[in-house]
Amino acid sequence: MKKVIVIGAGIVGLAHALAAAKKGYKVEVFERSEKAVGASIRNFGMVWPVGQPVGKTYDRALRSREVWLKIAQESKMFIDPVGSVHVAYQQDELAVLQEFFEQQKDDAYKLEWVEPANADSYSQAINPEGFLGGVFSETECIVDPRQAIATIPSYLEDKFNVVFNWNTAVTEVNENAVRTKSGWYKGDHIFVCSGADFEILFPETFTQMPITKCKLQMMRTGIQPNSWRLGAALAGGLTLTHYKAFESCSSLEALKNRIKAQTPLFPELGIHVMVSQNGVGELVIGDSHEYGLNPSPFDREDINAAILNYLKGFLKAPDLNIKEQWHGVYAKMQNGASEYVNKIDENVTIVNGLGGAGMTLSFGLAEETTNFL
Numbered sequence: 001m002k003k004v005i006v007i008g009a010g011i012v013g014l015a016h017a018l019a020a021a022k023k024g025y026k027v028e029v030f031e032r033s034e035k036a037v038g039a040s041i042r043n044f045g046m047v048w049p050v051g052q053p054v055g056k057t058y059d060r061a062l063r064s065r066e067v068w069l070k071i072a073q074e075s076k077m078f079i080d081p082v083g084s085v086h087v088a089y090q091q092d093e094l095a096v097l098q099e100f101f102e103q104q105k106d107d108a109y110k111l112e113w114v115e116p117a118n119a120d121s122y123s124q125a126i127n128p129e130g131f132l133g134g135v136f137s138e139t140e141c142i143v144d145p146r147q148a149i150a151t152i153p154s155y156l157e158d159k160f161n162v163v164f165n166w167n168t169a170v171t172e173v174n175e176n177a178v179r180t181k182s183g184w185y186k187g188d189h190i191f192v193c194s195g196a197d198f199e200i201l202f203p204e205t206f207t208q209m210p211i212t213k214c215k216l217q218m219m220r221t222g223i224q225p226n227s228w229r230l231g232a233a234l235a236g237g238l239t240l241t242h243y244k245a246f247e248s249c250s251s252l253e254a255l256k257n258r259i260k261a262q263t264p265l266f267p268e269l270g271i272h273v274m275v276s277q278n279g280v281g282e283l284v285i286g287d288s289h290e291y292g293l294n295p296s297p298f299d300r301e302d303i304n305a306a307i308l309n310y311l312k313g314f315l316k317a318p319d320l321n322i323k324e325q326w327h328g329v330y331a332k333m334q335n336g337a338s339e340y341v342n343k344i345d346e347n348v349t350i351v352n353g354l355g356g357a358g359m360t361l362s363f364g365l366a367e368e369t370t371n372f373l
Contacts, residue, residue: 001026004373005178005187007170007201010040011358012351013193014152015366018067020191021160023373028187029153029162030180032169036149038195040358042218042328044276044284045145046233048360050084050137051243054108057338057357058245060364065141067363075155077147078279084140084233085114085122086240087131087314092258093237094132095251100240101135103248110138123231125275127316140233144278145359173201176347189373192350196329205344210334211353214270215295217303218286220324221317228318230277236314238272242289266310269303273310283320285311289356291332299327330355341369 004020006013009031021027047068049061072079088094105111114134119126122136156162165180172179177186196213198206224230240246241256260267270289277283288303290296304325312320333340333353338361340353351369354361 002188002373003028003186005030005185005190006193007173007178007191008193008195009036009149009153009164009166010038010193010195011149011362012195012354012366013191014149014156015362016191016193016351016370017156017162018152018160018363019366019370020373021156021162023370025188025373027156027160027162028165028185030165030168030170030178030185032167034167039328039330040149040195041146042216042326043145043356043359044218044233044274044286045143045148045278046274046276046359047141047143048084048357049139050109051245051357052360053244053247054104057361058108060368061357061360062139063364063367064361065139068141068143071152071155072143074159075151077151078144080142080277080279082140082142082230082232083122083136083138084235085119085126085134085136086235086237087114087126087134088237089130089132089314090237090258091132092251092255093240096240096246096249096255097133097135099249099251100246112136112138123234125230125234125315125317127314131314136232142233142276142278143359147279170201173348175345188347190348191369192348192352194352196331198331198352202344202350205342205350209340209353211340212291212332212334213293213295213329214332214355215290215327215329216287216356217299217307217325217327218284219304219307219322220285221283221320222323223281224277224283225318227281229281230275230283230317233276234274234315236273236310238266238310239274241267242270242272265302265306271303271306271310273307275311275315282323283317295329299325330358332356339365341365343372
């Protein structure tokens, strides 16, 4: 039986381990830490097809969604296919959403227009004061990233006999072998899924790439009282300026200009505000986007305050007291590409640069990148 080696046990690495195992390969994964602790566990847990433009990446997101649902069913981990609502409280936000809805309502997206009168049927958390309308998409799912990234390795071990080497950093890749503290391991193909640590292996390759890092700040509340549930994940008007799906809207420029003039901190720090809820009832809130190869290790309280203040404009929830704050760092392409896939020789493929869409795209992408095996 041929063997595939995967470097990295974040979501991109796990997706490639699954895809290779399903194709009948023996798979061995190497992770430098005792468990994955990078960007894959420091996010909303949103599987978010609606953020992708119709076409290849949207289809990839829908395929990833199918895989997530299957894994969750078989592993008993939490997943909630609640969908999403993008909400409008300003006329320029409403204009973008109306244009997007009219463009896409008969296309691949599964959309419904949300009137103020029926907002509660999608989410009881939508603040009725000033709410002008919104767009519901049925395709979005929520997982708990900490639980998911901890559960999937056991699922792969049990179902596909994937071997995991924890606390085992790969320090060198030479043709069809990887070097670790325990010696050399050979494989027929090696997938390098190193995420934000891309400088360590093949630094000469990454130096020539249009890639950087993105630091995001996020928060989590305590468990909401009385089994209160958010319903659909919510995205504020700022989010319309963040996702490629909305770039086809001619009305988007006016929204961007207004935000830049009134609240320059938001575009300067890439702030757009969303909220999801995990299985135990905690709300996950974020986020910001600061770009650069050397992100600051220090979080800014003004960023979190700005996110929370904006959130309170469209969310009504029982308890917004913050219990945890953190930041994550992921690799991001600077040329507009949704990923970086480079088969650098016969035996080695680098997969990186999915940006903030790792949870949304990884499973679908991995099925594509393993097709040549």
